[in-house]
Amino acid sequence: MRPALNLCTVRDAAARDAERIVQLHARELEREIGLDRVRRCVSAYPSVAAEMDGRLVGFAYGDAFAPDIVRLANLLVASDLRGLGLGQRMLGAFEMSARPSYGAVILVNSLLYPAPEKRTAVPFYERAGYRQLFETEASAVLAKTLR
Numbered sequence: 001m002r003p004a005l006n007l008c009t010v011r012d013a014a015a016r017d018a019e020r021i022v023q024l025h026a027r028e029l030e031r032e033i034g035l036d037r038v039r040r041c042v043s044a045y046p047s048v049a050a051e052m053d054g055r056l057v058g059f060a061y062g063d064a065f066a067p068d069i070v071r072l073a074n075l076l077v078a079s080d081l082r083g084l085g086l087g088q089r090m091l092g093a094f095e096m097s098a099r100p101s102y103g104a105v106i107l108v109n110s111l112l113y114p115a116p117e118k119r120t121a122v123p124f125y126e127r128a129g130y131r132q133l134f135e136t137e138a139s140a141v142l143a144k145t146l147r
Ligand SMILES: CC(C)(COP(=O)(O)OP(=O)(O)OC[C@H]1O[C@@H](n2cnc3c(N)ncnc32)[C@H](O)[C@@H]1OP(=O)(O)O)[C@@H](O)C(=O)NCCC(=O)NCCS
Pocket: 074, 075, 076, 077, 078, 081, 082, 083, 084, 085, 086, 087, 088, 089, 107, 108, 109, 110, 117, 119, 120, 121, 123, 124
């Protein structure tokens, strides 16, 4: 049976979520991200945590790009919950939390980061209104204005 996403809570992330974010990232992408950096990003920039039954099932956080442009540094949904709309819901929540302070979101999607599954997320972002600004053979830079 497919999990019911209406049981999933999407909220702003906080420093207390940082450890579970690092753990989820390591489990899903088989590589470490720095705990201090995650703590700093979720505290200082727009960020989102998705929880279901007390389990962290997704996150998004930003970091610096320009005073009025936030970089979406990381967005991840647990693999057993992908394809159900949670990624779009979290992206929308990230944009909503960015809107008061930033005029645009920029991000890079690259197939060169080590990951168990190599799949471009460009169509996922284009569906949410992002425009591709630049591409190389393996990476794409996308952006969306928020106002
Ligand atoms: C990209 C990602 C956040 C999407 O989350 P999601 O909850 O599956 O997204 P939604 O259900 O809202 O949308 C589904 C769409 O996401 C994209 N998608 C699904 N799985 C994906 C994957 N493993 N990698 C990249 N994109 C994926 C597809 O465009 C899919 O559309 P389709 O079902 O028509 O093929 C999720 O797949 C993920 O965490 N991937 C690994 C990490 C990653 O690539 N993050 C983006 C870094 S820039």
